[in-house]
Amino acid sequence: DAGVIQSPRHEVTEMGQEVTLRCKPISGHDYLFWYRQTMMRGLELLIYFNNNVPIDDSGMPEDRFSAKMPNASFSTLKIQPSEPRDSAVYFCAGTSSQYNEQFFGPGTRLTVL
């Protein structure tokens, strides 16, 4: 298995633009998590899904952020409009009930100018 796949790996955009981050979890993992990492705030959960259904989105900063999981093999995190303070590394992670750990992707480094 290729592990969790995230794209793009790097994204540079200008303030006000729409940004879409993508995640393909490991096959068979029915939990999917989106985290954000910054120097100031560390790693923090944004939202997570179980069987494609959002379970907890309390970490989503504001209405500018939205996440979808249309099927078991794909999820997106969208920021519209983007702001400089959204600059961070965004990680996608997945797991299933047979594991006590989460499997993280390589992350997407987002820079909003």
Added chain:
Amino acid sequence: LAKTTQPISMDSYEGQEVNITCSHNNIATNDYITWYQQFPSQGPRFIIQGYKTKVTNEVASLFIPADRKSSTLSLPRVSLSDTAVYYCLAIKRDTGRRALTFGSGTRLQVQP
């Protein structure tokens, strides 16, 4: 979630054993001590989990005393490639399926 406290940073040399201590005074009865490792430009990676006494795997050992108020992650004979941030979490065993709360972690720098 039980709050954990660990050193901000540690330095070591290749070939040495590194012990990272984590304090978790308010750990709950059904919490497990779990460690993740994060290399630069990568996502965190699970390395070890334990409840009591000692757990060992191919990467590390985890020592948890009887009172479970602290624990020690031991990395035997570190190499340059062990340079990473190490996170200590006190979580329910099934928290693979719940949100993880990461603290600041311990930044380990291994020198040649």
